[in-house]
Amino acid sequence: MATNHxxxxxxxxxxxxxxxxxxxxGQDQLAITGGRxxxxxxxxxxxxxxxxxxxxxxxxxxxxxxxIEAKVIDASGKVVLPGFVEPHSPEPLVQPNEVNPNVxxxxxxxxxxxxxxxxxxxxxxxxxTVHAIPGNNTMFGGKSAVVKTSGTFAEDMILKRDxxxxxxxxxxxxxxxxxxxxxLRRELDETKRYMKTLEExxxxxxxxxxxxDDDREEPDDESAxxxxxxxxxxPDRDSDSSTPDPxxxxxxxxxxxxxxxxxxxxxIYCELAMDVPQALRLIDxxxxxxxxxxxxxxxxxxxxxxxxxxxxxxxxSLVFWETDPRTDKDELVVxxxxxREAGVPITFQTAGGSSVSAATIxxxxxxxxxxxxxxxxxxxxxxxxxxxLRPARLLKIxxxxxxIEEGKDADLIILTGDPLRLGTWVDTTIIDxxxxxxxxxxxxxxxxxxxxxxxxxxx
Amino acid sequence: MSxxxxxRRCLLATLALIAISPTARxxxxxxxxxxxxxxxxxxxxxxxxxxxxxxxxxAQVSAEIEPPEGAEVIDLGEDATLMPGLxxxxxxxxxxxxxxxxxxxxxxxxxxxxxxxxxxxxFLEALAGGTTTGAIVxxxxxxxxGLAVVVKxxxxxxxxxxxxxxxxxxxxxASDPASRNRSRTRPDSIYVRxxxxxxxxxxxxxxxxxxxxxxxxxxxxxxxxxxxxPYEPLREAMAGRRSVLAISRTDFDMLTVLRLxxxxxxxxxxxxxxxxxxxxxxLASSRVPVVLGALRVDRPFGPEGTELIWNVAGILHEAGxxxxxxxxxxxxxxxxxxxxxxxxxxxxRAITIEPARVLGVDGRxxxISPGKDADLVALDGDxxxxxxxxxxxxxxxxxxxxxxxxxxxxx
Numbered sequence: 001m002a003t004n005h006x007x008x009x010x011x012x013x014x015x016x017x018x019x020x021x022x023x024x025x026g027q028d029q030l031a032i033t034g035g036r037x038x039x040x041x042x043x044x045x046x047x048x049x050x051x052x053x054x055x056x057x058x059x060x061x062x063x064x065x066x067x068i069e070a071k072v073i074d075a076s077g078k079v080v081l082p083g084f085v086e087p088h089s090p091e092p093l094v095q096p097n098e099v100n101p102n103v104x105x106x107x108x109x110x111x112x113x114x115x116x117x118x119x120x121x122x123x124x125x126x127x128x129t130v131h132a133i134p135g136n137n138t139m140f141g142g143k144s145a146v147v148k149t150s151g152t153f154a155e156d157m158i159l160k161r162d163x164x165x166x167x168x169x170x171x172x173x174x175x176x177x178x179x180x181x182x183x184l185r186r187e188l189d190e191t192k193r194y195m196k197t198l199e200e201x202x203x204x205x206x207x208x209x210x211x212x213d214d215d216r217e218e219p220d221d222e223s224a225x226x227x228x229x230x231x232x233x234x235p236d237r238d239s240d241s242s243t244p245d246p247x248x249x250x251x252x253x254x255x256x257x258x259x260x261x262x263x264x265x266x267x268i269y270c271e272l273a274m275d276v277p278q279a280l281r282l283i284d285x286x287x288x289x290x291x292x293x294x295x296x297x298x299x300x301x302x303x304x305x306x307x308x309x310x311x312x313x314x315x316x317s318l319v320f321w322e323t324d325p326r327t328d329k330d331e332l333v334v335x336x337x338x339x340r341e342a343g344v345p346i347t348f349q350t351a352g353g354s355s356v357s358a359a360t361i362x363x364x365x366x367x368x369x370x371x372x373x374x375x376x377x378x379x380x381x382x383x384x385x386x387x388x389l390r391p392a393r394l395l396k397i398x399x400x401x402x403x404i405e406e407g408k409d410a411d412l413i414i415l416t417g418d419p420l421r422l423g424t425w426v427d428t429t430i431i432d433x434x435x436x437x438x439x440x441x442x443x444x445x446x447x448x449x450x451x452x453x454x455x456x457x458x459x
Numbered sequence: 460m461s462x463x464x465x466x467r468r469c470l471l472a473t474l475a476l477i478a479i480s481p482t483a484r485x486x487x488x489x490x491x492x493x494x495x496x497x498x499x500x501x502x503x504x505x506x507x508x509x510x511x512x513x514x515x516x517x518a519q520v521s522a523e524i525e526p527p528e529g530a531e532v533i534d535l536g537e538d539a540t541l542m543p544g545l546x547x548x549x550x551x552x553x554x555x556x557x558x559x560x561x562x563x564x565x566x567x568x569x570x571x572x573x574x575x576x577x578x579x580x581x582f583l584e585a586l587a588g589g590t591t592t593g594a595i596v597x598x599x600x601x602x603x604x605g606l607a608v609v610v611k612x613x614x615x616x617x618x619x620x621x622x623x624x625x626x627x628x629x630x631x632x633a634s635d636p637a638s639r640n641r642s643r644t645r646p647d648s649i650y651v652r653x654x655x656x657x658x659x660x661x662x663x664x665x666x667x668x669x670x671x672x673x674x675x676x677x678x679x680x681x682x683x684x685x686x687x688x689p690y691e692p693l694r695e696a697m698a699g700r701r702s703v704l705a706i707s708r709t710d711f712d713m714l715t716v717l718r719l720x721x722x723x724x725x726x727x728x729x730x731x732x733x734x735x736x737x738x739x740x741x742l743a744s745s746r747v748p749v750v751l752g753a754l755r756v757d758r759p760f761g762p763e764g765t766e767l768i769w770n771v772a773g774i775l776h777e778a779g780x781x782x783x784x785x786x787x788x789x790x791x792x793x794x795x796x797x798x799x800x801x802x803x804x805x806x807x808r809a810i811t812i813e814p815a816r817v818l819g820v821d822g823r824x825x826x827i828s829p830g831k832d833a834d835l836v837a838l839d840g841d842x843x844x845x846x847x848x849x850x851x852x853x854x855x856x857x858x859x860x861x862x863x864x865x866x867x868x869x870x
Contacts, residue, residue: 371846450770
């Protein structure tokens with residue numbers, strides 16, 4: 001490669017010497033060379049180079065100068081992809097569901113176990129970002145978080161706090177669907193009323209204050225501009241707390257208020273097809289920004305979803321048998337095919353240990369779910385997108401992850417061969433520019449496969 | 460067999476010529492299937508390959524075959540693979556209710572055949588996954604649960620679907636028959652069953668084989684008087700006329716299987732075999748085949764919480780043990796076994812000819828060779844890729860999936 005030429009190296013050193021202020025230390029710099037780079041946006045690049053600095057992708061291309069102090073990872077003969085994004089999983093949590101069905105105020109950050117086997121498996125299987133979210137058993141299950149799959153403390157792993165609020169339309173406990181839905185609506189209505197009184201109270205206070213000291217500037221109008229910068233952990237209404245306010249915002253209601261303001265995405269679980277129209281009605285009635293998690297049965301409501309542009313996440317059982325209750329006739333249901341034929345873009349989730357295990361182990365792996373979709377007609381390019389950019393967009397984190405582009409987080413996986421092939425393994429996983437997994441150092445994998453693959457090969 | 464075949468084809472052709480109804484001719488007529496790859500399993504892959512089917516039987520296998528007059532030609536295309544119908548040595552779900560009679564612990568003459576639900580969804584699921592032959596194995600709640608039977612996953616008549624009424628004597632070498640049993644503290648209870656632990660199970664096995672060997676009367680406590688001579692299948696096994704399918708999962712149970720086989724002189728097959736990788740050498744030297752149960756990857760599995768190793772199949776194969784995969788979804792199982800270390804050819808054999816041999820039905824199924832039943836699976840691509848779908852499954856010369864025969868629904 002041209003950049004290995006000593007003169008070029010010298011040139012780069014000189015260039016860096018001229019810019020000492022921006023020069024990052026060698027440790028922060030990484031160059032992945034020689035591999036087939038699949039950026040997801042745009043065509044694959046043969047013999048491509050990905051330059052990483054300070055945890056961010058700096059450049060992608062073929063004719064790039066490799067800084068002399070960059071650590072080079074040779075990916076010759078391998079394939080470089082953006083890390084996979086799992087859009088919905090309760091697996092990172094020590095306990096997927098709260099016992100109380102109405103807990104919108106809890107946050108998964110308090111329950112994420114960085115040592116959960118989920119994360120180890122994720123790194124081994126190319127998943128670098130996961131949306132950790134409560135399970136499907138609770139009405140308002142709590143606030144979720146998007147986390148990277150490597151870290152010692154949950155706080156270090158967070159990419160997006162308060163990513164969504166989990167709603168489930170499956171009745172919790174022994175309650176009926178009727179009462180579940182009416183309770184759910186009552187909670188939303190109550191929150192609306194609460195918001196209204198809070199608003200009225202605030203207006204009154206503001207008017208009173210404006211009268212008291214009229215040399216004050218224009219009154220602070222709503223919280224609209226502040227919505228944009230929600231990364232702050234504090235609820236934004238805390239700024240009002242300086243004034244002695246009898247109607248002080250209730251922190252327990254904070255998540256519900258943000259849900260109705262459209263600041264917090266509703267991840268709505270529909271167990272049955274009959275839940276889908278209810279979910280759509282909730283979305284329309286309350287103006288929710290929503291993503292649907294669809295149980296197996298929901299394919300019967302696919303007609304309602306076509307053209308709605310609501311992102312969907314399919315059940316982990318992508319292929320299963322259904323028996324007609326009257327004729328007893330069995331039919332093979334292939335979810336990816338049904339949704340694709342209806343023009344609904346799909347994303348996948350894994351089965352995980354908590355769900356009923358399928359006959360084979362496949363649905364435990366996100367890549368296997370994509371392979372199953374390909375098996376039933378999805379083009380491989382779309383399948384790769386459904387593992388990366390599509391879930392990133394669904395989670396509104398595509399500005400950080402989901403493709404190999406300049407300025408995005410350096411979350412990359414290096415595969416031993418073409419994706420979704422039987423003999424292809426994750427060779428290296430990189431999160432935020434740090435190598436977090438190497439297959440040749442994966443002692444647990446060696447143990448599980450012993451001794452055939454890894455040890456017997458070497459003399 | 461193969462020599463008789465052409466004669467029969469001539470006869471069929473003659474019949475076809477004089478037949479009045481063309482539909483009857485189509486049903487009975489020859490079918491030629493061409494594919495980019497034909498995995499014969501026993502004599503390597505053919506690229507391209509062609510298989511001529513006549514009267515529900517494979518007549519000819521070759522790189523290129525000229526279609527006989529009037530034969531239906533199915534051209535699968537260059538990317539497609541034709542392989543033998545898969546054989547599941549432990550097909551799940553074919554029996555409605557418990558797959559063992561629990562009133563006695565020793566029920567060697569019992570057959571699950573009367574309990575088979577021929578229109579069960581399990582058969583359709585198997586068929587959709589390419590499985591055309593499956594063994595119904597009595598379950599491990601009894602010390603000697605009975606005989607395994609082998610059936611086709613589709614067919615017109617129930618009797619035609621039975622491949623073997625006696626594919627081996629099933630014994631349990633695990634603590635399963637002892638689970639839930641208590642010692643005889645309450646002699647009035649009808650739920651008193653003899654073994655209460657693993658020693659008791661092995662003790663009963665040994666006692667039964669010993670009684671059978673010396674021609675003793677059946678033990679009325681453990682055997683059923685209505686079932687004929689319960690020891691007859693045991694004697695046949697000891698005489699080498701029947702294999703013994705031993706359900707065992709831990710390494711020490713498999714050593715017990717070998718020890719008992721040595722004591723009584725029967726040929727065992729290990730069913731389950733989670734920890735067989737630990738005893739691969741003794742299993743190989745005793746030439747004991749292993750039928751592995753469905754693999755899990757997330758945690759130790761089975762009642763014993765056996766240690767988890769992903770590459771059990773590969774390790775056994777390397778040691779020279781015959782490996783079969785079982786328990787449903789055979790293609791995906793073979794794919795994962797191959798990913799985890801089982802060589803390609805062995806992975807294909809593990810879902811076809813190896814289980815067919817274990818069950819003693821390799822004369823009819825398990826490979827694409829002239830004279831065998833026309834049980835075939837057409838796949839869109841390489842069988843050992845996760846992205847490959849089953850296009851159709853043929854049983855005895857008729858495509859049964861995805862177009863199930865209406866007559867099957869009436870059963």
